[in-house]
Each structure stands twice: as C-alpha cells, then as structure tokens.
Amino acid sequence: xxxxxxxxxxxxxxxxxxxxxxxxxxxxxxxxxxxxxxxxxxxxxxxxxxxxxxxxxxxxxxxxxxxxxxxxxxxxxxxxxxxxxxxxxxxxxxxxxxxxxxxxxxxxxxxxxxxxxxxxxxxxxxxxxxxxxxxxxxxxxxxxxxxxxxxxxxxxxxxxxxxxxxxxxxxxxxxxxxxxxxxxxxxxxxxxxxxxxxxxxxxxxxxxxxxxxxxxxxxxxxxxxxxxxxxxxxxxxxxxxxxxxxxxxxxxxxxxxxxxxxxxxxxxxxxxxxxxxxxxxxxxx
Amino acid sequence: xxxxxxxxxxxxxxxxxxxxxxxxxxxxxxxxxxxxxxxxxxxxxxxxxxxxxxxxxxxxxxxxxxxxxxxxxxxxxxxxxxxxxxxxxxxxxxxxxxxxxxxxxxxxxxxxxxxxxxxxxxxxxxxxxxxxxxxxxxxxxxxxxxxxxxxxxxxxxxxxxxxxxxxxxxxxxxxxxxxxxxxxxxxxxxxxxxxxxxxxxxxxxxxxxxxxxxxxxxxxxxxxxxxxxxxxxxxxxxxxxxxxxxxxxxxxxxxxxxxxxxxxxxxxxxxxxxxxxxxxxxxxxxxxxxxxxxxxxxxxxxxxxxxxxxxxxxxxxxxxxxxxxxxxxxxxxxxxxxx
Amino acid sequence: xxxxxxxxxxxxxxxxxxxxxxxxxxxxxxxxxxxxxxxxxxxxxxxxxxxxxxxxxxxxxxxxxxxxxxxxxxxxxxxxxxxxxxxxxxxxxxxxxxxxxxxxxxxxxxxxxxxxxxxxxxxxxxxxxxxxxxxxxxxxxxxxxxxxxxxxxxxxxxxxxxxxxxxxxxxxxxxxxxxxxxxxxxxxxxxxxxxxxxxxxxxxxxxxxxxxxxxxxxxxxxxxxxxxxxxxxxxxxxxxxxxxxxxxxxxxx
Numbered sequence: 001x002x003x004x005x006x007x008x009x010x011x012x013x014x015x016x017x018x019x020x021x022x023x024x025x026x027x028x029x030x031x032x033x034x035x036x037x038x039x040x041x042x043x044x045x046x047x048x049x050x051x052x053x054x055x056x057x058x059x060x061x062x063x064x065x066x067x068x069x070x071x072x073x074x075x076x077x078x079x080x081x082x083x084x085x086x087x088x089x090x091x092x093x094x095x096x097x098x099x100x101x102x103x104x105x106x107x108x109x110x111x112x113x114x115x116x117x118x119x120x121x122x123x124x125x126x127x128x129x130x131x132x133x134x135x136x137x138x139x140x141x142x143x144x145x146x147x148x149x150x151x152x153x154x155x156x157x158x159x160x161x162x163x164x165x166x167x168x169x170x171x172x173x174x175x176x177x178x179x180x181x182x183x184x185x186x187x188x189x190x191x192x193x194x195x196x197x198x199x200x201x202x203x204x205x206x207x208x209x210x211x212x213x214x215x216x217x218x219x220x221x222x223x224x225x226x227x228x229x230x231x232x233x234x235x236x237x238x239x240x241x242x243x244x245x246x247x248x249x250x251x252x253x254x255x256x257x258x259x260x261x262x263x264x265x266x267x268x269x270x271x272x273x274x275x276x277x278x279x280x281x282x283x284x285x
Numbered sequence: 286x287x288x289x290x291x292x293x294x295x296x297x298x299x300x301x302x303x304x305x306x307x308x309x310x311x312x313x314x315x316x317x318x319x320x321x322x323x324x325x326x327x328x329x330x331x332x333x334x335x336x337x338x339x340x341x342x343x344x345x346x347x348x349x350x351x352x353x354x355x356x357x358x359x360x361x362x363x364x365x366x367x368x369x370x371x372x373x374x375x376x377x378x379x380x381x382x383x384x385x386x387x388x389x390x391x392x393x394x395x396x397x398x399x400x401x402x403x404x405x406x407x408x409x410x411x412x413x414x415x416x417x418x419x420x421x422x423x424x425x426x427x428x429x430x431x432x433x434x435x436x437x438x439x440x441x442x443x444x445x446x447x448x449x450x451x452x453x454x455x456x457x458x459x460x461x462x463x464x465x466x467x468x469x470x471x472x473x474x475x476x477x478x479x480x481x482x483x484x485x486x487x488x489x490x491x492x493x494x495x496x497x498x499x500x501x502x503x504x505x506x507x508x509x510x511x512x513x514x515x516x517x518x519x520x521x522x523x524x525x526x527x528x529x530x531x532x533x534x535x536x537x538x539x540x541x542x543x544x545x546x547x548x549x550x551x552x553x554x555x556x557x558x559x560x561x562x563x564x565x566x567x568x569x570x571x572x573x574x575x576x577x578x579x580x581x582x583x584x585x586x587x588x589x590x591x592x593x594x595x596x597x598x599x600x601x602x603x604x605x606x607x608x609x610x611x612x613x614x615x616x617x618x619x620x621x622x623x624x
Numbered sequence: 625x626x627x628x629x630x631x632x633x634x635x636x637x638x639x640x641x642x643x644x645x646x647x648x649x650x651x652x653x654x655x656x657x658x659x660x661x662x663x664x665x666x667x668x669x670x671x672x673x674x675x676x677x678x679x680x681x682x683x684x685x686x687x688x689x690x691x692x693x694x695x696x697x698x699x700x701x702x703x704x705x706x707x708x709x710x711x712x713x714x715x716x717x718x719x720x721x722x723x724x725x726x727x728x729x730x731x732x733x734x735x736x737x738x739x740x741x742x743x744x745x746x747x748x749x750x751x752x753x754x755x756x757x758x759x760x761x762x763x764x765x766x767x768x769x770x771x772x773x774x775x776x777x778x779x780x781x782x783x784x785x786x787x788x789x790x791x792x793x794x795x796x797x798x799x800x801x802x803x804x805x806x807x808x809x810x811x812x813x814x815x816x817x818x819x820x821x822x823x824x825x826x827x828x829x830x831x832x833x834x835x836x837x838x839x840x841x842x843x844x845x846x847x848x849x850x851x852x853x854x855x856x857x858x859x860x861x862x863x864x865x866x867x868x869x870x871x872x873x874x875x876x877x
Contacts (some may be wrong), residue, residue, distance in 0.1 A: 058596075072596045075471070075478065079350055080321040080595030082342060096471040097478055104481070108345050176463070208463040379707055504726030507717060510706035517674045518698035519721050519772070522690070560708060569726060 029136030030088035030111065034081060036073045037092040037115050041066050042267030043128050044090075046144050049135040055084055062261065062269070078104045088134065090115055117266065120186050121152070124266040144268060151271040152190075159278030160191045167193045168211075168221035168249070172228045173237075175211045182207040184263055187270075191277055196221050217243045222284065224249040227264075229257030256280045301563060305576040312580045313359060316587045317351040321595055349481070357480040357488065357544060358586040359579035362551055364492040364541040366578020367499055368534035369552025370571060374506050375527050375534075376437045383538040383552040386444035386531070390451035391422025392542040397455045397469050401462040411472070412484070412543035419539035422447050423531070436513075437527075471599075472546045477586050478597060480544075488544040495537035496575050502529060503571035548582070548601050550608025555581055557611070625649055626671070626807075630679035633666055640666045641677070642831040648824070650684075650776075653799070653808040655822035655839075657815050658851050662828040664811040665701070668778045671809060672698050683776070694776065695721055697769035701780040703761070705754050711764055712749040715739060718771030736771055742797060743767040758785035766794055770801065777801060779810040783817060795821050815856075815868040819843050827851050843868065 031052045035041040041060035044053055056066045057073035071080060075096050081089060082105070089105055091098060093116045105112050113134060118124045125145045132141020167188060169178050177197035180189045185207065188195060196211075196219035203209035224247070226233050235255045239245050249255055262273050318326055324343055331338030332347055339347055368383035376385065384390075395418020399411045426443040430436065459466055499506075505526055508516035513523045541548075555578040559570050582600075585607070589600045628646040632639060641663045648654050656664045669675045673688040673696070681688050688694070697718070706714070718739075719732045740746040743763045748756075756764060762785050769777055777798070783791040799821055802808050812818045818825060819839055826836040827847050835847035842848060843866045849856055857871045 070593075070595050074467070075476075075597050077321070077478070077590065077595045077597050079346060079590075082346060083321040083595075085342075094467070096468065096476065100478075100481065104350060107349050108342050204461055204463055206462055206464045210460065377704060377706070508720070508725070510704065510709070511717070512700060512704040514669060514672055514674050514698050514700060515703060518672060518696050518778075519717060520692055520725070522692075 030086075030134065032084065032086045033088045033090065033135070034071065034084055034086040035060060035066075035090045036071060036076055036081075036095065037090050038062070038073070038261070039265040039267040040090045040092075040113075040115055040127070040131060042265060042269060043131050044135065046268040047128065047132050047135070047137045047140040049131070049137050049140075052135055054086065076101050078108075081105065082108050082110065086110060088113060090131075092117070117183075119183060121270070124270060125149075127266070128268075148268060148271050152274045155271070155274040155278040156190050159281060161281060161284065162192070164192050164194045165223060165281065165284060166196055166219065166221045167223040167225060168196045168216055168219070169225045170228055170233070171208065172231070173233055175213065175216065176208055177211050179207040179209065183266065187273060187277060190274075191281060193223070193277075193281070213241065213243065217247065220248050222248045222252070223254040223256060223281065225256050225258055225280075227258050230260045252284075254280075254284065301570075302573045302576065305573050305580070309359065309576050309580045309583070312583050313355050316355045316358070316583050317347060319587060319591060320346070320351060322346055353482050353485045354477055354480040354586065355583055356485050358477050358583045360485070360489055360492045361477070361541040361545045361548065362555075362578040362580070362582025362585075363496060363575040364537035364578075365548065365551040366555035366581070367496050367571060367575045368538045368541075369578075370556035370574045371499055371506065371530050371534040372552070373556055374509050375530055376441060377510060379557065380553065382549070383534060383541075384547070384549075386426040386440065386535070387422035387447035387451060388419040388535060388538050388542065389547055390448040390455070392416070392419035392539065392547070393469070393473060394418050394422075394451040394455045394458075395543075396472050396546075397458050397465060400465045400468050400472075401458050412487075414543075416539045416543040418451070419542055420535060422451055423535045423539075427528075427531075436524075440531075473601075476597075477545050477589075477600060484544050488540050491540040492537050495533040495540075498533040499530065499537075500571050500575070502526065503569060506530060506571075507569075546601075548604055550604040550611075551578055551582055551585075554604075554608045554611045625684070627680070627682045629681075631670065631681055632678045633663075633670060633675060634678075639831055641670070643679075644831075644833050646826065646833055646836055648807075648809065648826075650807045651802070651805055652823045653802050653810070653821060654824040654826060654836075655818040656809070656811045656826045656828055657813075657818055657848070658828035659853075661830070662851070663831045664828055665780050667828070668698075668780055668809065668811060671776075672696055672778055695772065695774045697772045697774035697777040699765045699769050699777065699779040699782055701784065703765055705761065707752070707754045709753050710750055711745055711753055711756070711767075712736065712740065714753045714764055715745070715749075715767045715771050718768040721772045721774075735773075739767045739770045742770065744793070759787060759790050762786055763790065763794060766797060770797070774806060776807045776809070779808070781811055781813060784813060791817065815843070815848075816866070819866045819868065840866075 033053045034055045035044060035053055036057045038060045041056045042062055044050060045063050045066060054067060055069040055071060057071045059073050060066050073092060073095060078101055088111045090113045091102060093114055095101060102112050102114055115127065118127060128141050128145055132138045171177060178185050178195065179197050179201045180195050185195055197209055200209040200211055224238065234257060238255055239250050244250060262269050318329055324339060324347060328338040329347060332344060365383055372381040372383055372385055373379055392415040395414035396411055399414035426440060426447045430439040430443040459469060505521055508519055508521040509523060509526060516523045556574050559574045559577050563570060585603045586600055588603050589598045592598055626648040628644050631641055631644040633641040656667060658664055666675065670677050670681060673691050676689060683694060716736050719736065723729060723732055740749050743766055745763055745767055753764060782794060786794060798808055822839050825839045825842040827834040827842060829851040834851055835842055835845055843858060854874045855871050857869050859867045861867060
C-alpha cells in the first residue's frame with residue numbers, strides 16, 4: 001500500500017522535476033567560448049569553465065592547457081573569430097577598434113563580453129563573478145573569489161609593515177613608473193608601500209608618469225621593483241646607472257625582479273603577486 | 286605616344302582608363318571572395334545581384350564585413366593616389382606625397398586629441414578630429430606662406446614647419462597620456478580592419494567629389510609643371526588653380542586619413558606606376574591613377590588580412606614593402622635621365 | 625599699340641620700374657637693352673600681365689594685368705623643366721592656348737610637327753625635355769611659343785645659351801614670326817644681335833627708360849653709352865652694320 005503512495009507521489013514529482021529541468025537550463029551556458037584576454041582566460045579555467053573554451057588569443061599562455069590559436073588580442077580579426085562559430089567572445093576594450101569589433105560581432109549575432117581593465121581588486125572580483133554567471137559556473141566563481149580574498153588578506157596581514165616604506169616600480173629603462181592610483185599601485189599600498197612616483201602624478205593623468213634619474217635618486221626608495229626584468233634590467237644594470245649605486249634599495253640589496261605576466265594580469269594569480277610582494281618586504285624592518 | 290605616319294600621335298587614350306576600371310572590378314571581386322570563412326563564389330555573385338545566395342552569418346560576413354572593407358580600401362586608395370599625383374604636379378616634385386603640407390601630422394594630432402580626451406567611445410569622434418586636424422594643418426601652411434601665397438617652395442617650407450609643430454604637440458600629449466600610446470600607434474600604422482557602411486558612406490561623399498573636381502581640372506594641371514609666367518601665358522591662373530587643386534586633394538587626403546589612418550607610399554608609387562606604364566606625365570591620366578590607386582590598395586588590404594591570417598598585418602607595412610623599393614627605382618631612373 | 629603710362633612697379637619698398645612712359649608699336653620687333661638690374665625682365669613680366677603695377681599699361685586699349693584674352697607667348701630665360709615629359713608633349717602644351725586645355729585636333733598635331741621641323745627638333749621629339757642640352761631647351765621653348773600662334777611674343781634672353789649657328793637660326797625663326805604680324809619684344813645682352821634684328825630699341829637703366837626709338841638712332845646715341853657707364857664701344861662695319869663691344873676703360877668713342 002505504501003508502495004502505491006510512493007509511486008503516486010514519486011512519479012509526478014519526477015515528472016515535474018523532469019519538466020522543470022529544461023527550464024532551469026533554458027539558457028544553455030556557452031560552450032564555444034573564445035577568450036581574447038589573458039586575464040579572462042585565467043579566470044575561466046580557474047572557475048572550471050576551461051572545457052567550454054575553444055580558442056584563446058596568442059598572449060593567453062596560462063594555463064598551458066588553454067587551446068592556443070593565432071587570434072590576436074590587440075588586433076582582432078572579426079572574420080577569423082566568426083569562422084570558429086563561437087557562442088561567446090571575450091573582448092578587451094583596449095583592443096584596436098574594440099567598439100567596431102564588438103558591433104561587427106553583434107551584427108553576426110555573436111555574444112560579446114566586453115571586458116574593461118579593472119582598477120582594483122573589487123573590479124577583478126566583479127569580472128570573475130560575471131564570467132561565472134555567463135558560463136553557468138556561478139558557485140565556482142564565488143568559491144574562487146572567497147579563496148582569493150582570504151589568501152590576499154593573509155598575505156597582507158603577514159606582510160604589511162607598520163611604518164610606510166618608499167618604493168620605486170620601474171616599467172622600463174626610460175623610467176616610466178606607476179602611482180598608487182593604478183591597480184599595481186594599490187597592491188603596493190595595501191602593504192603600506194609608498195610609490196615615489198605619487199608626487200610626480202601630474203606628469204601623467206593616467207598614473208604612469210615618466211620620472212627623471214635625479215628624481216629617483218632624490219627620493220631614495222628603499223625597494224626597487226623591476227617590471228622590465230624580462231627585458232634584461234637587473235641589479236647590475238641598475239647599479240651602473242650614475243648616482244644610483246648610493247640608493248638605499250641598491251646598497252641593502254632590495255632590487256626585486258618581478259616575474260613576467262603576473263603583475264600585468266588581473267586573474268586568480270593576483271594572489272601570487274600579493275604573496276610575492278609580501279615575501280619581498282619580509283626582511284625589511 | 287604612338288607616332289603615326291602622319292606625324293605626332295595622339296596623347297591620350299580612353300581605352301586605358303576603361304581597362305583600369307575593369308581591372309578594379311576584377312580585383313574587388315577577388316577581394317570579397319577571400320577570407321578565413323569560405324564563401325562560395327557563385328553564392329557571392331548571386332547575393333550581390335540581389336538573388337537568393339548566401340544566408341545568415343555568411344551573408345553578414347559578405348555584406349557587412351568584406352564588402353564595406355573592400356569599398357573603403359578602393360576609396361582610400363583612389364584618394365591617396367590622386368592626391369599624390371596632384372601634389373607631385375603642384376610642387377613640381379616627383380617625390381611629393383599627399384601628406385606634404387602637414388596633413389599627416391595634423392591628422393595625427395587630431396586623432397591623439399580625440400583619443401586622449403574621450404572617455405569611452407573614441408572611435409566615434411576620431412574621424413572628425415583627424416579630418417579637422419588635417420585640414421587645419423594645410424590651411425595653416427597656406428596662411429603662414431604669407432605674401433608668397435600658394436607659391437610651391439614657400440608652401441613646402443610652411444608645410445614642414447606646421448607638420449613639425451603638430452608632431453611636437455602630439456608627442457607632448459602622448460607623454461602626458463600614456464594610455465593613448467597604443468591606440469594612436471595602431472591608428473598611425475593604417476588600418477581598414479573594421480570598415481562599416483557608415484564610414485564608407487561619408488568618406489565616399491568627400492572622396493568622390495574631390496576626385497571629380499580634380500579630374501575636371503586635370504587637363505589644366507599640366508600647366509602647373511611650368512613656371513608661373515609660362516603657365517599664365519598659356520591661359521592658366523596658377524595661384525588659383527593651385528589652391529583649388531590643393532584644396533580638393535587635401536579634402537580627399539584628410540577624409541582618407543580619418544577613415545583609415547596613415548597609409549603611406551600609395552600617393553607616391555601609384556602615379557609613377559601609371560605614368561611609367563603609359564609613358565605619360567600629363568595629368569590627363571588622373572582618372573586612371575585614381576582607378577589604379579583603388580586596385581592597389583584593395584590588393585594590399587587583401588594581403589594584409591590573408592598573409593598572416595588570422596592575424597592582420599598593418600596595411601602600412603605592405604604598402605611600404607612595395608613602395609620603398611619602388612621609390613629607389615624612381616630615384617635611380619631620375620638620375621639616369623638627368624645625365 | 626602698347627601704351628605705357630607712368631608705370632611703376634615696387635617690390636619690398638624698392639622701385640624696380642619707375643615712371644615709365646613708352647609706346648611700343650604692334651607688328652615690330654622691339655628690343656630692351658640695358659645692364660643687369662635695369663628692370664628688363666620685370667618689364668617683360670608686366671607686359672605679360674602677371675605683375676601688378678601702378679600707372680597704366682594698355683594693349684589695344686585694355687589694361688594687361690591678368691588679361692587672359694590676349695594670346696601672349698612668354699619665353700623665359702630659365703624655364704621650369706618638367707621631368708618625364710617628351711619634347712613633343714612639351715611643345716604641344718603651346719597648343720592649349722589655341723585649342724583649349726586637353727583638346728587635341730589632327731590639325732594641331734600637324735602644326736606641332738611643322739614647328740618641330742622648323743626648330744630642328746623633329747629628330748629628338750621623343751626625348752625627355754629634361755635630357756635636352758641648354759641650346760636644345762631654348763629651341764624647345766621657341767617651338768612651344770610658335771605652337772601657340774601668339775599675337776605677341778616676349779623673349780627673355782632668347783640667345784644666351786645658344787651657339788652662334790643656333791643663335792642665328794632662332795632669331796631667324798622669330799623674324800619669320802614677326803613677318804607674319806606677330807609683335808616681338810625681347811631683352812638681349814648681345815646688342816650687336818639686337819641691332820641686327822630689332823627695329824626699335826629701348827634703353828633701360830635702373831628702372832627707367834633712357835631712350836627709345838629706331839634701332840639705328842639708339843645704337844649711336846649717348847644714352848646707350850650712359851646706360852653702360854660709358855664702357856662700351858660702338859663700331860660700324862663697312863656694310864653699315866653696327867658692332868657694340870665692351871671696353872676695358874671708359875671709352876672716348
């Protein structure tokens with residue numbers, strides 16, 4: 001008798017849930033995604049949407065399992081993108097003629113996620129959330145964000161100094177630097193590191209002023225971060241610059257070579273960057 | 286010139302112009318048939334004549350991507366080639382190009398101002414700014430040539446001064462706004478990448494009317510190859526003609542530059558190509574030069590998007606590749622003919 | 625008749641031509657002589673109609689400035705030589721005054737051929753103008769002027785670049801033109817040649833005309849010698865032809 005009731009309840013329940021299931025997945029998550037942004041690529045794979053990606057641009061080198069293609073992030077070729085018949089294209093707003101590319105893709109009825117470079121961690125998390133909901137990996141995205149937040153918090157807690165330390169972040173050997181208003185600048189600021197470039201902020205309204213050698217020598221930073229290490233700049237070449245051998249950073253051996261890519265992406269490896277900075281200032285009082 | 290037994294042969298032949306038009310048509314058809322997405326040739330033809338051909342995405346690719354791009358390449362190529370020919374006549378210098386009077390630097394400055402001052406949609410304003418920049422630069426060159434208004438050598442010097450000034454201001458702005466560096470650089474290299482029908486429609490109005498004006502006065506342009514007194518004696522008002530010619534040529538150049546950035550060498554190479562093949566220095570070949578310029582750039586653009594597919598070569602690289610050796614060739618033959 | 629009244633041409637505050645009063649008859653050959661800087665070339669340009677002036681210069685009663693109704697050929701001393709143009713095309717430019725720019729008729733082509741033969745350029749008419757020697761270029765200029773069928777021809781030093789043989793042949797061509805009713809006004813450094821061909825001579829000095837009149841009168845005048853600071857000698861050959869040569873010291877002749 002009980003069996004009959006179970007059947008009478010179970011069957012309709014199963015039927016209803018079967019009927020409802022297609023509704024829950026009525027908008028099928030895109031499974032032919034093209035990512036033209038290295039940071040977005042890292043995000044996608046970190047939230048488990050990697051299997052939904054069919055092609056990434058030439059600069060998306062992490063993770064190495066990402067399906068590399070000859071597509072170019074900076075000069076997207078609309079027809080070449082369309083040839084893949086994607087159902088979602090992640091396009092960075094810094095690409096050449098990004099607006100035109102976006103409208104052309106729209107005409108071809110291809111969905112576009114228009115990514116703008118975030119200005120801080122909140123923006124980076126927002127992108128992860130958005131990519132999560134677009135790919136049907138909402139919960140996974142939230143999990144990633146939570147773990148990133150706690151790792152970053154831990155890195156700051158262990159690493160942050162009580163009193164501010166002056167630093168100089170070098171973009172290239174013509175002394176372009178970053179102010180604390182940039183993404184990278186904020187990371188440094190979280191550790192109470194003060195950019196010597198801040199005082200020169202007026203020289204470039206976007207936070208990337210070019211400094212003069214005298215200015216750097218005068219500011220006497222305690223740490224020098226070399227973003228141009230990948231181009232060959234190192235402790236030796238920096239010491240060789242006239243007047244620089246007397247800098248605190250040089251004499252106390254705090255000239256730090258930054259790894260490639262990690263400081264210029266706003267994906268999950270930002271955590272690695274926070275931990276890197278934390279370690280680099282560990283020995284300073 | 287064909288020397289008939291009766292004496293001096295005819296100087297110009299409309300058949301050459303007609304065949305160049307046919308060649309342009311053929312090259313254009315080739316250009317819209319090739320690309321990363323394969324489209325059937327006959328389907329393309331059927332779609333173009335309005336019959337039932339391609340559908341859906343393929344149709345959009347043909348009509349909204351390839352066709353406007355090919356048309357824009359043709360327009361820009363025609364504009365630059367014609368302006369180059371006219372400038373070469375006006376300045377009596379076979380190495381003159383359409384960017385001589387500061388048009389390039391002015392356009393670059395306009396583009397930089399647009400890029401550094403806009404929040405979001407740069408590309409909406411960019412064409413207007415670069416157009417205004419190019420035109421203002423040329424007008425300034427005329428203005429500061431002062432008393433020797435429209436005299437070729439003075440104009441040339443004014444143009445150099447104006448161009449240098451514009452470039453200096455542009456460099457300053459770029460130093461102050463580093464985020465503008467990449468977009469400006471890309472624009473300078475010259476791109477036809479995402480042409481659309483709106484760009485094609487406004488640029489065709491300006492470019493076609495300029496070319497029309499120039500072809501209309503082209504017969505008299507030969508007179509500008511002589512000194513002002515000589516051309517006056519032959520019924521020309523040299524200053525007025527120079528102004529009209531330079532104004533129309535600048536309009537065409539400014540439009541081309543604002544639509545597609547700075548594409549070099551077309552303005553120098555194509556006039557010489559046509560003159561070399563037809564053995565005519567006369568400007569009556571202006572219509573032919575326009576057509577050949579159009580074909581040249583459509584071909585170059587085809588190369589730009591197919592050679593390294595799916596990446597795009599900047600079209601300025603291709604025109605320089607063809608143009609630079611050609612340039613040297615022109616210099617060499619010039620020296621030979623002067624011996 | 626060309627009537628010049630109170631003609632003054634200034635440039636940068638300086639007077640190049642100063643209060644010139646003159647009458648030049650049509651159908652004759654008038655030659656302007658005088659030292660460098662006398663204003664001869666400027667006067668030619670004013671006669672052409674390209675230079676602004678104050679005063680009056682009328683050709684058949686109409687001011688000449690920017691007057692395109694006249695058919696005036698201008699043969700400059702140093703022309704702009706276009707690159708890439710053949711001699712035939714260059715000479716054909718002259719026909720544009722007659723046919724209009726860009727029109728060619730079979731008649732015109734015939735005319736051009738005759739002109740090329742006349743100036744002994746026929747064999748080289750396919751050559752580029754830029755490749756011509758100085759003398760050949762001068763003949764090409766004359767040919768272009770002839771092709772124009774002008775009413776008035778202005779020549780600035782038409783013989784300076786020519787060898788003796790061609791000097792004579794070019795001047796003969798011009799004389800031929802004159803005999804067909806064309807008015808000739810030329811400037812010449814070689815006064816002996818001027819005396820051979822010109823019917824009237826105008827002596828110019830520092831922007832003014834010192835004397836104008838029949839060639840034979842002017843040649844033997846004191847004004848001619850004054851214009852050249854008395855550093856010329858005028859001899860007369862047995863045939864009656866005058867020969868004018870420069871002298872080392874002030875002449876007493």
